[in-house]
Amino acid sequence: MEITKNYSFHGELSIPGDKSISHRGIMFGAISNGMTEITNFLQGADCLSTISCFQQLGISIENNGTSVLVHGKGLHGLSEPGKTLDVGNSGTTTRLISGILAGQPFPSTIDGDASIRQRPMKRIFNPLSDMGAKFQCWDPAYFPDDKKAISPNCAPFTIQGGALKHIHFNSIIASAQVKSAILLAGLYADGITRVTEPALSRNHTELMLAGFGADIISTGTTAAIRPEPQLEGQLIHVPGDISSAAYFIALGLVTPGSEILIKNVGTNPTRSGIIQAALAMGANLTLLNEHTESGEPVADILVTSSDLHGVTVEGAQIPTLIDELPILAVMAAFADGTTMIRDAQELRVKESDRIAAVTQNLAAMGANVTPTADGMIIEGGKPLHGTHIQTCHDHRIAMSFCIAGLNADGETTFDDEGCVTISYPSFYEDIQKLAL
Numbered sequence: 001m002e003i004t005k006n007y008s009f010h011g012e013l014s015i016p017g018d019k020s021i022s023h024r025g026i027m028f029g030a031i032s033n034g035m036t037e038i039t040n041f042l043q044g045a046d047c048l049s050t051i052s053c054f055q056q057l058g059i060s061i062e063n064n065g066t067s068v069l070v071h072g073k074g075l076h077g078l079s080e081p082g083k084t085l086d087v088g089n090s091g092t093t094t095r096l097i098s099g100i101l102a103g104q105p106f107p108s109t110i111d112g113d114a115s116i117r118q119r120p121m122k123r124i125f126n127p128l129s130d131m132g133a134k135f136q137c138w139d140p141a142y143f144p145d146d147k148k149a150i151s152p153n154c155a156p157f158t159i160q161g162g163a164l165k166h167i168h169f170n171s172i173i174a175s176a177q178v179k180s181a182i183l184l185a186g187l188y189a190d191g192i193t194r195v196t197e198p199a200l201s202r203n204h205t206e207l208m209l210a211g212f213g214a215d216i217i218s219t220g221t222t223a224a225i226r227p228e229p230q231l232e233g234q235l236i237h238v239p240g241d242i243s244s245a246a247y248f249i250a251l252g253l254v255t256p257g258s259e260i261l262i263k264n265v266g267t268n269p270t271r272s273g274i275i276q277a278a279l280a281m282g283a284n285l286t287l288l289n290e291h292t293e294s295g296e297p298v299a300d301i302l303v304t305s306s307d308l309h310g311v312t313v314e315g316a317q318i319p320t321l322i323d324e325l326p327i328l329a330v331m332a333a334f335a336d337g338t339t340m341i342r343d344a345q346e347l348r349v350k351e352s353d354r355i356a357a358v359t360q361n362l363a364a365m366g367a368n369v370t371p372t373a374d375g376m377i378i379e380g381g382k383p384l385h386g387t388h389i390q391t392c393h394d395h396r397i398a399m400s401f402c403i404a405g406l407n408a409d410g411e412t413t414f415d416d417e418g419c420v421t422i423s424y425p426s427f428y429e430d431i432q433k434l435a436l
């Protein structure tokens with residue numbers, strides 16, 4: 001695939017379902033009584049990994065390609081998997097399922113792709129071990145034929161669950177995956193489990209679990225859950241993923257002469273930092289038709305081409321746009337002045353090291369960019385030229401640099417453009433639909 005700048009972009013677009021909410025719908029449906037129906041389910045590879053893991057755990061799940069039916073078996077209805085649970089590329093599957101498996105009276109083994117095998121799991125092993133679960137990591141060189149135990153805190157690993165103690169965990173990172181793993185284990189604990197984080201991360205677990213009937217309360221940055229609720233299957237309509245919408249926000253803003261209406265996007269304030277950041281950069285961006293669906297705020301987003309200027313993003317803002325920082329960096333390269341991204345060291349342990357991936361690819365396109373330990377500094381306004389993008393097999397790097405390539409001189413090519421299927425299988429078709 002070669003990308004060149006030939007277009008302005010116009011029209012309306014419905015964005016596929018939210019990845020975080022789709023994962024949770026399967027998981028919470030599986031441990032609820034009766035049927036959960038999930039409409040606008042994201043058919044990305046990560047969410048399909050979650051489906052197949054829960055099928056391995058004895059849950060019947062029907063997927064017709066748009067909506068999904070989960071035949072839940074209640075909090076104690078999962079059964080021991082016959083083989084290793086393959087989470088593919090999905091960190092959310094790995095960490096959230098571990099919270100559920102911590103409460104099961106059987107062992108489960110989890111493995112994934114090369115990226116998952118490098119992602120830090122100590123952040124969930126420590127609190128879940130404090131609650132009583134046991135973890136054993138395996139050396140990938142011997143796995144699975146001749147399992148050899150090692151100490152590093154990555155997949156592949158086996159988790160032996162059982163009776164759990166409640167804890168109050170003070171997390172040093174604002175991570176919804178860590179928070180959710182502990183809250184899910186808290187469903188099986190002997191008292192109220194609490195998690196406090198340094199800044200509020202996405203709260204889909206708290207909102208959706210409450211909708212299924214859990215007794216869960218959030219106060220500031222602390223969430224508390226009571227064990228052994230009767231969870232009941234629900235009808236979940238998944239809003240469009242703001243993380244996917246972000247590429248079209250950027251496309252509409254930086255491509256001259258463009259206007260795009262992005263419909264039905266989830267605008268939960270714990271996720272919508274990209275909207276605030278874009279507005280702070282001078283974006284012509286308007287929220288229309290604001291309403292609530294399945295407990296989550298939703299709106300249409302209208303963007304028109306704008307003269308952007310640099311911005312600083314840091315502190316408590318970072319968890320609200322953590323997955324959008326690669327595309328924000330691309331927007332910053334087209335903006336006048338300096339953009340600083342700080343307090344975002346978590347970017348180093350995503351599907352790839354996104355500080356390295358973004359700064360190296362932007363520099364290869366001619367941008368003036370400096371990586372830092374916890375972010376980057378971008379001096380915007382230099383014209384970009386096409387190059388061969390190293391995606392690091394990271395869907396968000398591929399999509400971000402597709403948007404950059406559509407606004408760069410010359411040709412942009414990719415080592416692995418197909419990795420977008422992780423979160424947005426129809427990404428290139430959707431771009432094509434808007435091209436004039």
Ligand code: S3P
Nearest residue numbers: 020092174175176177178322323
């Ligand atoms: C997610 C939480 C975030 C985010 C990821 C999805 C979730 O990860 O980056 O893409 O669904 O809970 P962290 O919790 O590790 O920050």
